[in-house]
Amino acid sequence: MSEAYDFIVIGAGISGSATAYQLARQGHKVVIIDRFAPAAMASGWTLAGVRQSGRHPAELPLAKAAVELWATLDEELGASTQYTRKGNVRLARNEEEYAQIRRMVEEQSADGLDLSFLSDNAALRTIAPALSPAVLGASFCPSDGHADPHATVAAFVAAAERAGAVFRNHERVRAIRVKGDRVTGVVTDKNNYSAPRVILAAGLFGSELLVPLGIDVPIDARMVTVIRSVPVERVLDQVIGVATGNWAGRQEVNGRFRVTSGGQAWHKRMDVKDGVRDPRPTIHPPMATLGEVVAEMERLLPGTTMHSVEEIWAGLIDMTPDALPVIDTAPEIEGLVIGMGFSGHGFCLGPITGQILCALALADKPGFDLSAFAATRFNTRSNPPQEAMTLHG
Ligand SMILES: Cc1cc2nc3c(=O)[nH]c(=O)nc-3n(C[C@H](O)[C@H](O)[C@H](O)COP(=O)(O)OP(=O)(O)OC[C@H]3O[C@@H](n4cnc5c(N)ncnc54)[C@H](O)[C@@H]3O)c2cc1C
Incomplete structure (x- = not known):
């Protein structure tokens, strides 16, 4: 049949x-x-x-078109996606990253993206005051944002x-x-x-x-660790990234922090519970990576790691x-x-x-x-x- x-x-x-x-x-x-x-x-x-910022030039037109669609997606689908458009800042933590971010801003601005370079900490913290005084600068794309997956x-x-x-x-x-x-x-x-x-x-x-x-x-599975806090007072509107991609984070609409590691090799274990009504795959992240994600969060957003953890998982990225x-x-x-x-x-x-x-x-x-x-x-x-x-x- x-x-x-x-x-x-x-x-x-x-x-x-x-x-x-x-x-x-x-x-x-x-x-x-x-x-x-x-x-x-x-x-x-x-x-x-x-986000559109930090995209490969071939992907940028798609990302721009997607962001236009996101603006009216709730209306179109008749449901809330929790889409919020308050920007993405990509941080420079040292001189090398500073030069890298500045170059990215020049290149993507030339490609028509509304992206600015926040050239010192004061400019950055005017936009995102919770960030550390140690961060040197950042890119800022106001039309980037986030949603609930x-x-x-x-x-x-x-x-x-x-x-x-x-x-x-x-x-x-x-x-x-x-x-x-x-x-x-x-x-x-x-x-x-x-x-x-x-x-x-x-x-x-x-x-x-x-x-x-x-x-x-060819697909290489890269494992990324994710930590999600309980809902806490809002201190961050933007999505935060870093020049090397080894940390990222945001505060959800409901106040939960959702922060991630960079990619690492997958240990090839994926649990799928038998006998439950809606079995889904779970990947358990290594403890060492949790420590790194938390330490970087404390460096970038001082004082935010005292909040309670609600959930921890790892996700897999399908890298070509x-x-x-x-x-x-x-x-x-x-x-x-x-x-x-x-x-x-x-x-x-x-x-x-x-x-x-x-x-x-x-x-x-x-x-x-x-x-x-x-x-x-x-x-x-x-x-x-x-x-x-x-x-x-
Ligand atoms: C931790 C993490 C952070 C990320 N951050 C971002 C971000 O900030 N911004 C961004 O744009 N992207 C981000 N990504 C990437 C983004 O989430 C993915 O690129 C996107 O969700 C891929 O969607 P997809 O539908 O192509 O694949 P998936 O969501 O993986 O869906 C594939 C589906 O296919 C099903 N499937 C597989 N094999 C079979 C089969 N044989 N038969 C039937 N079904 C099958 C699976 O069960 C799965 O549901 C992130 C990813 C991870 C893991």
Whole structure:
């Protein structure tokens, strides 16, 4: 028995949910299948910064377009995403970082982003008074911001369901079916689904489904530790990043601090509790990293680490070799669209990713130059494009 749809979306993170929403609202028959549940992986683990600053030039037009969509997303989806637009500051903690941030401001301003350089501590602390007097300066992008990840994905899911999309949770896609050079559907651990178009938005595990089709998207799992405090008095409006990307943080709308480490190698352990109603994957972070995150928080935001911890987790980032996503139609397989490998930047992009993947699936023009995100760019394993630094947050 096979269920028939116009479109199958694999993965109910922000990328897949936003795509299902776009397809369903245009009247298409869509099923979205997730191994766990909406926002069970990166889209729930995330810091959820919505930023344009610090973006690769190829990604900047997408980030700008996404930020425009974020402005009216609550209205469009009919639910609160807790989106707040009060800026992002990226801190310079030493002379080397100072030069690096100043260069970034010059380059991105030339690319048309409203980004300023706060050249001394006084200028910085006028904007964010809780920051340490030891920080030398920062970039400031006033149109950056943050949102709540679970609320955002839930808003996309609810809007997609209202438009008729079908969500299948706790069902794992085992294979994408192809006949000749055409996609015909997917096989899961519970069912068969047929559709002429499949959108792969499975994040970290997406490549497992591509390897049997001869498509090579190398993904390195980077583990990031996240600490969340109880709700406390507001002292910080902006998202804080640092030049090297090894710390980031923000204070949520509800007052909780959410702070993160840089990326480190994943220890390859992921617990999924059996026998619970809604099993989700949990990654336990190393204690040593917790200490580093807290110590850096105290250095940057003195006095904030006395607050109680409410929750600790680690999240995984789906890093490609050049830290740019794959957003493309599959080479030589008609009907397969790929949106994965967001390399720590995909939350902000979610709303525009949904529109682009929808356009690709409908064979419409995506409206952006996607050449930097081609699925074929990693074919030369011996000489893959490399990006040394990644900035989540
Ligand atoms: C700690 C951390 C901090 C971050 N900070 C930021 C930030 O500040 N700003 C920002 O823009 N981005 C940030 N990111 C990155 C961002 O969260 C991700 O890029 C984004 O959420 C990716 O969304 P996605 O939908 O592509 O993937 P995911 O959210 O990972 O969703 C993929 C889904 O596919 C499902 N799946 C996988 N395999 C299968 C299968 N075989 N069958 C069915 N389903 C399957 C999974 O269960 C999962 O739900 C951060 C990430 C982390 C981990």
